Amino acid sequence: MIVRLTYLSFLPQNLAQAKRIYSEQVVPVVRKQKGNLDCRLLEPIEKNDDYISMTTWESKADADAYHSSGTYRDLVEKVRKDFAKDPVLKVYTTESILEHA
Known part of the structure; x- marks a missing residue:
């Protein structure tokens, strides 16, 4: 499984609008993409930290196809x-040594 984390910092005066757009427009589109397992916005407990858009994918190929399709952009x-x-994207795999035991 692949996890894509996009770190986001919003202007305080635009935060409510950004969260609404994410919930109403971003989540439904991402969840329809081939191989998508989840899409959610993580809200920081510490108000100075970034929000994180987290998407999970069945495979690297699915995550790469989503990214290269232009939908992410x-x-x-x-x-x-x-x-x-500007947002920062980081990509991780959930593969662990326990999966190989």
Whole structure:
């Protein structure tokens, strides 16, 4: 499984709007993508920390197809005006030594 984490910092005055757009427009589109297992926005407990958009995928191929299709870029553009700084994407695998035991 692949986990994509996009770290987001929103302008305080645009936070409510950004969260609404994410919930109403981003989540439904991502969840329809081939291989998507989950899509959610993680809200920081410490208000100075970034929000994190977390998507999980069945395979690296599915995650890569989503990214290269342009859908990811289009969804980021929906909330770009709400950013305090550019988002940062990091990708991880959930593979562990326990899966090989």
